Amino acid sequence: MRETPAQPITAEALVLALHALHGIGDSTIQSVRRGLAIHRMQPSEVPLLSAAHLEERFGLSPKHAAIVAGDLGKALPGAVELLRRLRGCGISVLTADDAAYPQALLRTMERPPAVLYGAGSLTVLDLPMAAVLTSNGASQEARRAASDAINIAIERGCIPVTGHNRREYQEIALAARRRDVPTCYVLDRGVMTVPGVVHGEGLFAAARIWRRSDSAAADLVVSPFHPTMSAVPGSNRRRDEIVAGLAQVILVTYIREGGTMHRVVAQSAASGTPVVWTGPAPIPDFLTAHVTAAMVPEELAASSLWNDAIVSAGRNHT
DSSP states (O other): OOOOOSSOOOHHHHHHHHHHSTTOOHHHHHHHHHHHHHHTOOGGGGGGOOHHHHHHHHOOOHHHHHHHHHHHHHHHHHHHHHHHHHHHTTEEEEETTSTTSOHHHHHHOSSOOSEEEEEEOGGGGGSOEEEEEEOTTOOHHHHHHHHHHHHHHHHTTOEEEEOSSSHHHHHHHHHHHHTTOOOEEEOSSOGGGOHHHHTTOOSOGGGTOOOOTTOOOOOEEEESSOTTOOOOTTHHHHHHHHHHHHOSEEEEEEOOTTSHHHHHHHHHHHHTOOEEEOOSSOOOGGGGGGOSEEOOHHHHHHOTHHHHHHHHHHHHTO
16 A cells, blocks of 8 residues: 555546546546445545556456556646646536436447536536538538538427537537527547637637527537547547437438448447438438438428437436
């Protein structure tokens, strides 16, 4: 055993410290959180454990136990300071056992994030969400079809869940702003690397589409990445998996075969999330097995899937 820390360590600070360790991912963080509950341990006890005890109590691999035993203590002071900054910016730290953590991710994802950082109103997670999944390079016609589809979703009681840094994502988000409903944004980087989140300025100041001062709509920005992490190769796929995982309905207008969106759509369909092709082109053969239905705007507007989405959203948060 090691020297006792000078002050108690909160569960949030422990998660932040673990998340900062190179080579430590979601499964290790989840194992530690689960082990704390099983053994009725306090977070302050974790940095006192040897690698052998970490393997025994939390089921960590020798490699991961050595990293935690060697580096966790050094990461904790920075984690405590970062947690203070996050709280000052109104950013929440949600682990999979928190009541506010979206249960839809646990149901639909093979590897749900062990921790989510959320800036804004967490009540947005209780609302039925629709996602538009579009590969890069969509034509103007496909983007217009995507906008039509999300407008129908908003009219039928869903809100958009989307990314933030592609034109296709921004067009979806701006549809929600025009109708004064919330949007859930998922980042491909840490929340503290986006100035609009840190300073409360919003993500799309340059778009010159602002919410009314009396608006009741409050957006939510979430990220599964360490708050100070920049975007790296592969983080966009993780973002898109979470966008799809949060959605009760997925709308598709253009997908490239074999690309990230193709894999995300296939995974979503396998988890039971309805995938609706909204054109304008016919469904490509490689997507046929994953698409629940194909609908023109009139059919999409009259579909019962919006009622099903609302019911599903309620079920996922009970």
